[in-house]
Amino acid sequence: MSRGLSRSRNDRVLAGVMGGIARRFGWNSTLLRVVYVVLSIASAAFPGILVYLILWLLMPEEGP
Template sequence: MSPSRPFTRSRTDRVLAGVMGGIAQRFGWNSTLLRVIYVIVSIASAAFPGILVYLILWLLMPEE
């Protein structure tokens, strides 16, 4: 069992701060698809404050 990689913001796969790129790299997902899903969920759900969550992750996740 390999040790898990920490959550870090991506330096290479970024649109704003690299948060979604870092999460996609961590799990081996497609970053574009993750961004699209995140935006759709953020817009469709009043209970999910997408911008606030993104800003918090930007502040808490270290850059790789």
């Protein structure tokens, strides 16, 4: 398995972005998702949906 940053095929809710980030850094993907949503809602300076969409476009999907 590659240690690079890529979208997860197995651990995904929408596009696998948070699952891929969690896998890369060895974090819990559910906890990362919760923190990301709370941070996005609580901070007007952090455009969570826009950042997620950009990551979705830029991160490659993990290989087979």
